Amino acid sequence: MYRLLVVDDEKDIRENIQYLIDWSRYGINQIETAATYEEAVNKALDIRPHIILMDVKLGDGRWGYELVEHLRASGLKAVCGMISGYDDFQYIKRAMQASAKDYLLKPINVEELEQFVERAIVEELKGRLPLKSGDAPDVDPVLKVEYGTLSRITNKIIMIVKGNYRNSLSLVGIGDMFCMSSKYIGRIFLQDTGMKFSEYLMAYRMVQAKRLIESTGDKIVVIAAQVGYTQLNNFYVHFKEYYGFSPKALRGMEETEKNAYTAERNGTESPENAHMAGNEKTELPGNAGEPESEAGEKQQEGGAYGKI
Numbered sequence: 684m685y686r687l688l689v690v691d692d693e694k695d696i697r698e699n700i701q702y703l704i705d706w707s708r709y710g711i712n713q714i715e716t717a718a719t720y721e722e723a724v725n726k727a728l729d730i731r732p733h734i735i736l737m738d739v740k741l742g743d744g745r746w747g748y749e750l751v752e753h754l755r756a757s758g759l760k761a762v763c764g765m766i767s768g769y770d771d772f773q774y775i776k777r778a779m780q781a782s783a784k785d786y787l788l789k790p791i792n793v794e795e796l797e798q799f800v801e802r803a804i805v806e807e808l809k810g811r812l813p814l815k816s817g818d819a820p821d822v823d824p825v826l827k828v829e830y831g832t833l834s835r836i837t838n839k840i841i842m843i844v845k846g847n848y849r850n851s852l853s854l855v856g857i858g859d860m861f862c863m864s865s866k867y868i869g870r871i872f873l874q875d876t877g878m879k880f881s882e883y884l885m886a887y888r889m890v891q892a893k894r895l896i897e898s899t900g901d902k903i904v905v906i907a908a909q910v911g912y913t914q915l916n917n918f919y920v921h922f923k924e925y926y927g928f929s930p931k932a933l934r935g936m937e938e939t940e941k942n943a944y945t946a947e948r949n950g951t952e953s954p955e956n957a958h959m960a961g962n963e964k965t966e967l968p969g970n971a972g973e974p975e976s977e978a979g980e981k982q983q984e985g986g987a988y989g990k991i
Contacts, residue, residue: 684710685804688732690723690750691716691766692742696789700736703793709800709812720745727754732761734803736787739767739774748781755782762803766791775846776860779839786846795845797821802830802838825886826876836861836868837875844887849911854880888912889925896933903930 687706691697697716706714715730717723720741727735735754737747751763764785765778775786784807785799801821804810812821822829823841830838843857854872857880858865872880888910895906907918923929928936
């Protein structure tokens with residue numbers, strides 16, 4: 684039903700994207716690839732793809748957004764998404780100006796790729812998703828609503844947050860990109876979401892931080908920097924306000940679950956339970972039983988940072 688074109692000068696990227704998700708689930712039954720600007724133009728005009736995923740910077744010195752503009756001028760109305768290893772606001776701005784619908788950072792996150800494809804099919808191609816029972820709809824991780832229920836301006840703002848949340852972001856800068864008043868787009872965003880832009884940005888960073896804490900072994904200080912925080916104390920405060928527990932507590936939960944699972948597999952008692960069983964009637968003197976403070980961890984993780 685749908686055709687996909689992948690444009691990237693890296694062979695591994697071109698090949699791996701084809702196996703990242705089940706494309707047939709979305710009705711995409713033809714996938715072509717191109718390594719250069721010229722090859723991409725020829726293939727695009729030949730197969731007339733419905734969706735194009737292209738690198739921002741092509742190996743022949745050309746730019747992905749130039750390719751989008753070229754294809755638009757040729758009358759091709761494909762839905763274009765940028766993929767890039769560059770987490771740079773100017774690249775995102777150029778992608779938006781060229782009418783790209785999303786900006787995905789390498790290594791490509793499978794969930795974000797699926798969300799782009801689903802939005803492309805529903806919002807741009809006016810198709811339907813062949814969802815199986817139990818499949819989750821394409822919802823925003825913060826707002827918990829489907830992207831199709833939001834205005835185009837709000838969706839564009841969310842796209843910018845997704846591609847640039849690691850850096851400093853403001854409505855003034857986004858307004859300049861849209862050639863609109865920051866107050867105007869801020870009002871639309873608030874009406875659509877019930878949240879101020881700054882609240883949404885903080886919440887999205889928290890969602891990404893939780894994902895990293897659960898899926899990587901990186902130190903908390905490293906994860907804080909990865910989601911746009913330069914002051915560790917602010918990260919701790921925001922995380923605890925949002926989730927109700929600290930980053931350290933979350934990591935402790937993960938370790939406890941892993942140990943319990945390992946113990947169950949081995950037919951033994953988990954270290955935590957064994958410790959508790961052996962100390963049920965033992966009363967610890969003073970503050971010996973109190974948990975380690977977050978401040979102590981902050982010192983261990985690398986001390987204070989500057990402002991956000």
